[in-house]
Every structure is written in C-alpha cells, then in structure tokens.
Amino acid sequence: MTMRVSNQMQFSLSIDTVNRRRSELIRIQEQIATGRRINSFAEDPVASRKILREQGTLRRTESWARSAGQAQVLLETSDSVLVSVEDALGRAYELTIQMANDSYSASDRQSAADEIEQIRERVVELANSERNGRYLFSGLGNVAQPFLLDGTFQGDTGRLSVPVGRRASLDATVGGGEPFLDQTGGRNTVETLIELEDALRASDSTRISDLVDEVEGARDRATDARQQIGQRLQRLDNIRDALDRAEVAANATLVQERDTDVADAIVKLRESETGLQAALSITGRLDDLSLLNYMR
C-alpha cells in the first residue's frame, strides 16, 4: 500500500535529517579540534570513569614517586655518612692493633689516645648528622640528637617508613642508633671509643688487646648498616621502575579512552559530510517536485 505523503511530513522529515546530520558533523569536528573523544560523564560513563581512575593512578604514582625520592635522599645521605664512620673506625681499629703491641711506649699511647678522642668526636658528629630536619640515626621520634659525647643514646630504635606504593612502604632510615649500638647489650661505638681512650691513657696492653675485637665489631656494624642500606636502595630502584611502568600504562589507557582517534574521526567526518550534502540536496529538490510546476 502506498502511503499518503503530506507536505508537512515531507518538509519536517528533511529538516530533521539535515539537523541530525549537522549535529553529528559538529560533534565530530569538535572531537578532532579538541583532540578529546569525550568531554563529560554523560557521553560515555564507563570510559569517563576509566579516565578519572587513570588520572588518579597518575597522581598517586607521582605522590609515591616523590616519597620514594625523599627516602632515596635519606638513604644515600646515611650511606655516605656511614662511609666516613667506617673510615674513622677503621683507623681506630688499626691504632688498637698497633698499640696492643708491647713495643709502644706510654707516650706513643698517649698520642694515640688523643687521636682516638678526635675519632670519637668525629663519630659522634657523624652519628648526629641530619638531613631535611631529620637526624639520620635518632630513630622514629627525631626528638633530639642521637648521641652525646659521653656515649648516651637519646633516640629510639624505630625507623621512618614512607609510603611508596599500594600498601607498600619503605624504611627511609635505618633503625635509630643501629649502626652504633651493640645488639647484645654491650657498649655502643662511642662508649667503646671512650673505653679505648682510657685504656690507651692508662697504657694498659691487656685492656687494649681485649678491645681489638670490640673495635672491629663497631666498624663491622657500620659496614653491616651500609649493606642493609644498599639493599634498600636496590629495592627503591625496583619500586621506581614499577611506578614508572604504572605511569606509562595509565597514560596509555588515558590516551586510548580519552583521545580522539584522528584517522578514524576524519573518515567519519567524510561520511557525515556526504550525508549532510545528500540531505541538503534532497531538501532543495522538494520545491521542484510539485504538481504546481506542471500546471499552466
């Protein structure tokens, strides 16, 4: 059955078609011009959510990378401080071995004692190093400088832990006093040096020989701590790699979900233009197709 076609019907149909084509065209033009496939939640709720999630991932990754950077600064500074501590205690160890030998006189030992005193001052100074307002070896509380010249430890044994990932944290410091304290409850490094200085001043060979192992132990604690820091810096590298990878992945998803595929959009633009031209030419012809044109 043929359908009656009224004039209103014909015109409104072609106007609707033209309008629809035009809005389609404008949308594609906007996508190309802005480089964004979607601009709001209403256009594609699922993709929009992904976009926000990836933006969140990027910001979070950036924040963790910044914490990791701070941890790195603290760890690297601790390491270089401990290198100096190692050197100083190495010298103390040499002196101890040397002075344990009976061939040295009391005056030799006296000057050795002076040097040990300087070493102690140097070690205390190093142990009290700070970076960015934090004592490297005073533990978590950072209440006061960790060591006094008499060997009193004023810190705590905690560590500063910083967030570097999803439920992942990294210790940015060694345990408070750890490179200097004896884990079995014996003398700490500063006290050992005081004891050594005393023994030297007393020129007591037996006491000096007895201290050889202890001084070596003090130096080894610094070495052990450096090793621990080295491992942690290694882990930090891995963490940073992982954060970088997460950033790259998030950026890739972001581009895919958010950005216009220009090649694809241009093909669509062509299609849409052709459609609009067709709709316009049909509308233009409506006028010719009337009985009026065939009446005298």
Add this chain to the structure above:
Amino acid sequence: MVSSIFHIGQSGLRAGRTGVRVASENVANVNTPGYHRRVTVLQASRLRQVGNLRLGLGVEVRESQRVVDEALDRRVRSSIGQAAAQSSRSDVLDRANVILGDLEGAGVSSTLDEFFASLDLLAASPEDRVSRSNVLASAERFAESVNDVGRNLRAMRQELDPEVEAGVDEVNRLAAEVASLNEKISSRSRVSNDLLDRRARLVDQLSETVGATVIPGRNDVWNIAIEGGYTLVSGSQVQRLSTRPGVDGFVRIEGIDGAGTPDLTDRIRQGQLGGLLVARDEDLGATAQAYDDFVTELVNEVNARHSAGYGLDGVTGRNLFAPPAAVNPAENLAVDPAVAANPDAIAAARDPALLPGDNRAALDLAEVRLDPLASGQEPPDALRQVLQEFGDRAFAASASAESATLAADQLTNLQQSVSGVSVDEELATLMQFRQQFSAAATVIQTADELTREIIGLKG
C-alpha cells in the same frame, strides 16, 4: 421536467463550489499545526419517479468531513508526552553534567587525590612545617571543591522551581481552554471542525506539558486525566494544579479534588513537567544523596584516624574536618576550625613520646584512600562510582530522549499521512471540482437552451 434539470445543474454547481472551497481551505492550512484535512462528502440525491423512470435530482453535499484516526491521535499524544519528558530530563542532566563531569583533571576527583598526596608528603616529613601547611591547604581545597559541587547541585535543582511553576501555569491555562471548548462543542447541534481541531491541538500541547489522556464523554466532551489518575478537566470544569514550597525547599505540585489537595509531585512523570521532576527528584536527588553519603563516610573515617593521632603540640582527639552536617554535608564541609589556623595540630604521630618524628598516624591517614568504605570501594573509586551513576543517568536520558523523539516523529508522520494536507492532492481535487463546476454550468446552459426551445415553440 426542464426545471428539474436546472435544479440538478444547480446542485452540481453547489457541489463544485463546495469542493473547491474545501480544497482551498486545505491548501490554506497546509502548514497549520493540528489541522486535520477535510474531504467533501457528496451523495447522489434520492431518486424520484418520473414517468416510468426513477431519476435522481442531482447531488447533495453531505458535509466537509474532518479526516481523523482517533486511535492514532491518541498514540501520537502519548508519544509526545513521553518525548517531552525525556527531552526535558535530558536537557537538565546535560546542564548538571558541567557541575560533575569534569574529565580534565580539575574537580573533586583531583582535589581528593591531592589531599591524599599531601598526606604521603606529611608521612615522609612529619616534623616539617611546610608539609603540614600543605596538608591544611589541600584539605581546604578538597572541602571547597566538595562545597562547590554540593552547592551547584542544589542550585541546579532550585533553579528548576520557576520552570515547574511556569509549567503548572501552562497546564492550568491549557486546561481552562479545553474546558471552555468542551462547553462550546457540547452546546452546538452541529459539530464544528475547527473547534475540534483547536481542542485536539490544545490537548496535544497539554500532553507535551504534563502528559494527558483523553476520556471521551457524552456530547463530544473530552475529559482529561493526567498520570496517576488525576482528573484535570471534567466537561467544562477544571481541577487546577497549584504549587507550594516543599519541606526540602523545592517546589511541589498539588491538585484539588473532593477529598482535599493531593500531592501530585511524585505522580507526574510525563511531559516537560514530568521530565523536570524526574531530573530534579530522582536523578539529581539521587546524585546529591550519594554525594553527601560519600562525603560523610569519608570525612568520618579521616576524622576517626586523625583524632587518634597526636599533633606536634602533643594534643590528641582533634578532628581534621568539622564533623559532617546532618543536612547538606557536602555543601557545608570545612576543615575543623581548631585545626584550620594551626599546622601543628595536624596529627601525624601515634606516640606523643616520639614527637616530632613519629609519622605513623600520617601513614594511617594516607591509607584511608586504600581502605574500602561501606560501599566496598576505595574512596577515590567510590567517588567515581557516584559520578558514573550520574553519567549513566544522563546517558540513558539522552538515549531515551532520542528514541522517544524518534518514536513521536514516526507516529506524527503516520498521523500526517492520514490527516495532513498534501498540496498535490488538493490541487488535483481542485481541478476535479472545477471541472465539475464547468460541467454543471454546461448543464444549466443546456437547460436554458431547452427552455428557449420550448418558449420558441409556443411563440
């Protein structure tokens, strides 16, 4: 005998003239909305016995009939109501989109991320004044962006009040006109096509405004009901709608009937008015509620952890944000005044003996972002869920607006196909009746000649 030929010719002239007139009227109304084309209905006149023959006396013009398919008109009317509802809903949600749907990194989603990032920074250097001030600044920015969204959502809904009121006025105006046309139509003995067209057009407009159903009554009266069974027009009577402020501050619509003044706000779901109400109460209402819930839950969690920690000054038990308000918590969110001016009050430590270096409370706070809220989602994801649900609504509204408009267009086309004017057709009809007119004139001329013949015979 000859006089009857005159008579017949005359009836043909009349028919031709009427036909041309009707066709002209159709052509004149080719673009008139709501116009139903007319057709001239002709009928051969009754036969008469003339000698041995039964002969007619010409043609009778029965009527100029309005071409209408009532069932189709009814479907068109309801589709208009649906399309209008979906379009106005979608328009409102498109506007709200701007408030919520920022994808370029601004907005609450980013201030929330930055707030947590500032806590990461605090955890890395709890003794640092700069990182503390940074937490305060980020918390304030987060609160402000939350305020903006809360405020704009409410303003958006509030701004619909005048539109709702205007819609109600429009309904009352249209209803009054329909009632008065009902009265005119029922009081006439003959049906007037133009009154019927006008009334049908008004009811279409009523349907576009509020969604209207026609219940035909006696004497061609149309009673009008809106959704939920509320009778708006009954014969020549109108039960007007009115508005009043609601308890939540948004305008409500009520009717009037024998029993009182029923609240119709939740029943009106068709037409522009229905679309506005759905957008305001269901879509934006749900979004605002979800948003408020999210803010309340998040802030309570942050506060619980913050108040367990110690500030640099050794004081514990302080909230970071002022406890969320019971009403409009998003709009009223603020950093707690006790903390706002005092970076030392930020609680980063778990153990007051380990001040200032203890960062464990700060770590706890930063972990809020990873700990699921009651919805089972981590806070940033819970926020995105709120946004996505809104996006889903806006997306669905726009899709159904498109399809409802398409359906309405298709039905309107069908209706046009039945009742619309085709100029080509009318031009053909015009020629047809003009020919009839010429032919009838020839008949009269012939009758005249016959008469002359007879007169000549006598003479």
